[in-house]
Amino acid sequence: MSGHGIGIEEARKLAQRVEHFVRETIIPYETDARWGAHGPSEEMVGDMRTHAREAGLMTPHILTDGNHLSQRETAIVLRASGLSPLGPVALNTAAPDEGNMFLLGKIANSELQARFLRPLVEGRARSAFFMTEPASENGAGSDPSMMMTSCARDGNHWVINGRKAFITGVEGAQVGIVMAQSGEGACMFLVDLPDPAIRVERVIDTIDETMPGGHAVVAIENLRVPADQMLGNSGEGFKYAQIRLAPARLSHCMRWHGACLRAQEIATAYANRRLAFGKPLVDHEGVGFMLADNLIDLKQAELITDWCAHTLDTGAPGTTESSMTKVAVSEALFRVADRCVQIMGGTGVSRDTIVELIFREVRAFRIYDGPSEVHRWSLAKKIKRDWQAAQPAAA
Known part of the structure; x- marks a missing residue:
């Protein structure tokens, strides 16, 4: 998949269709009893995706010819999908599938794409990304170089052993991307699940x-x-992970921006209707x-995601x-x-509205795809490197 795109104006029109679909069709599912503590049931996911197909909106960020929207265009569409926490699931723009589809579109050969990517793009399968390992075993987490899961060549096969933790969506997934260490470094494998x-x-x-x-x-x-x-190749797994993670972080920002726009709408309506001390709140x-x-934070979040998307679109x-x-x-x-x-x-703080759930989900977002502290540490290291590189050479 490449990012040829459809143009910003067409992306806005597509986002309008996505927004209408989420508001009219998916938001009513937020009270569905089939949505439990570990996500919506497979039956519920199937129902929502049936509606998305009927609306012609399944996986809207990937075109029918397999080309991917540009990152700027994707930002516009994914924000609209996030207006309900269930929107990305229904439209097939959710993690980890969205990031996995992007990775397979960039790295997998045509045979692997036909076998593993196509069912994901069509919304007929879900996927899981096996990288993080249990903290109790000092495995890979924020520091992926600590990966303990091993892989060894055995004839025409690789044999993998290890333990993984916080693997999203593995129950019910049909496609897995497993990371493990060989003697040459990190590797990625595609596997059928279960x-x-x-x-x-x-x-x-x-x-x-x-x-x-x-x-x-x-x-x-x-x-x-x-x-x-x-x-790809043995030992290049961390390089492929970076191909996936940079746009995946951006996608998280887009989806949760939509959710917080929704929370702001609900809080605004409440503050205008609720009276206290003789006047509306x-x-x-x-x-x-x-x-x-909130308005300021939302606009700043929109601007920085658009800036980052533009950077990725330049090939950086x-x-x-x-x-x-x-x-x-x-x-x-x-x-x-x-x-x-x-x-x-x-x-x-009640479950009378979706606001408390959005609060909980966004709190987790500060940790998922790298805690803020790890990103700050990485940026500080870059600041130091850039400063050192700018110093005149010693005489």
């Missing part, structure tokens, strides 16, 4: 609950993968100013830009969601 050699030990109870299948701890015991299912500066600060690696954007947007959106809860008082 596989008896990949055993879900438990699904973790977490603060968020929108991703089908939840987040699992997984044991991998003598998983045999045909050599031709290695993604919005007329009290303590409340009105919070809504104003975008690692620095995506780190900056991920920190700025995740923290700005958390402030927005937090203020919305505060404005709505008791109603804000």
